Amino acid sequence: MTAPIRLAVVGMGKIAHDQHLPAIAAGKSFELVATVSRHGEAVDGKPFFNNIDELAASDVEVDAVALCTPPQVRRTIAETAIENGWHTFLEKPPGATLAEVVALRDLADEKGVSLFASWHSRYAEAVEPARDWLANRDIRKVTIIWREDVRVWHPGQHWIWEPGGFGVFDPGINALSIATRILPDPFFVETADLDVPSNCAAPIAARIDFRGAKGTPISMDLDFRQEGPQSWDIIVETDAGTLKLAKGGSVLTIDGNEQRQPAEALHGEYPGLYRRFAAIIRAGVSDVDLSPLRLVADAFLRGKHNSVEEFIE
Template identity: 75%
Template sequence: MSGPIRLALVGMGKIARDQHLPAIASNPDIVLAATVSRHGEGEAGVPFFHSIEELAASGVEIDAVALCTPPQPRRAIAHFAIQQGWHVFLEKPPGATLAEVEALRDAADAKGVSLFASWHSRYAAGVEPARAWLATRDIRAVTITWREDVRVWHPGQDWIFEAGGFGVFDPGINALSIATRVLPRPFFVETAELDVPANRAAPIAARIAFRDAAGAPVTMDLDFRQEGPQSWDIVVETDAGTLTLAKGGGELSIAGGGEHAGDTDLHGEYPGLYRRFADIVRAGSSDVDITPLRLVADSFLTARINAIEPFDW
């Protein structure tokens, strides 16, 4: 492919405007060619459509799409895009189920287009240095604390508490995307406990106990009701001291010393995602790691469900 990748952004919600648009604008290998949204408006001077079918029928030349819709309808949109011969960037989580992501991967392979299951937290500044340091360490225990205020990050977005919306696992899968990247051994769900409000279908809090392949415990505490300072921390106890990834992977300290303090804003992560997407499109390959999604699915499969008081905005 010569020239920049002509990309359509599908789903013009908060994450698209806050993260995707700035990252696209900063990447010389990608140009915003269209936007698509059932609700709201597009960008000035850029063709806007209410559905991906309208986009396909318009004649606007497109090479790729980035899908920022909620996960529930995403498979059908992605499959339609693949059939047009467009490369597909999937916002996390890549789909509502494992089966549909695997089907999209097979469809992309058959069509000869690239599919990217993006995990933005893996592009936080401290993640790769942490992975390198942990590669030769004996892992003793891991504690993941991921607590944030849903009213701040998803204000009024009822879809996140609907079936297939993931609830507190929408941010929790970010933690799992980091943990599965930096820890040298796979880990597996042993027990899970999910707190589901009486008027919702997805959990607002969760506690999961994992164990890695060598027997080290990995515990995770998720909560969507955190007020004040937010907590996005992974603490790894090793034979050589304690490694801490704080602020969603943006800050790394080892044995109490600050080793890496990078850009802790998400604006540092999405440019990395788009660089990776451009690379795989140019290479004619795909990048579809479903390990974090599988751990979420396993948590739901093994969970004890606690019905708690209703949640309202």
């Protein structure tokens, strides 16, 4: 029997507690051996360190790390992990810029460790069935609506409004990670309107028009100010009917008829991510897809920045 991979989690915020720790505990591939954070305390009596240098200097044996810090500070932490020979899981978005993620990929290749740029929404239950259904369809129009309440999903997370924090593109990149997975052809930014609160550096809402390689129009509506029901939908009109992915990729309907998916053990996005991370480690390869991050970068490059009212949490 293959021994579990000894894993440390770095950055013990909301996503680590809500998603990473339960997924690690539920699976058999990883053993949590330590946690690292500027704030917080030990988990289940495991060794706790204030920074990754303290972990590296300790006698804790580590094979891999999951980095759950904000993207702005992740590059140097990831470099330390890779230099120590630790396989590295990057929470999404994988970095604050394209250049630093490319540099991390190159460093991982040089050091012979696995680097995983994770896109958790791709592991929602209905994403692969949607991809399969669309593979041979004539796609005529795509509409992406991703509207949620930032006060509910990112309470007190001030980093998200700072340069490199992505603003509404933090959830928006989830939609793009699904779209780049399920649509058979690449697509490109044509226009973008970014609404930036006057007291923030990142947008609170955005409207982007893309064009597919074959001319397919793709529109995207992002908003962090949604109250009441939340919207995480991708609607694809084809020659064979209309496909809709709802609830962030977990519900698939075709012409209004829900398509039931077979239940799997350990189903869910983060268990799927950790199965993938274990698989690439065992195979000695990396998985670093930059296409969602490139599209966000292009939206900022081509976008018109509109100043809107202050955001007060």
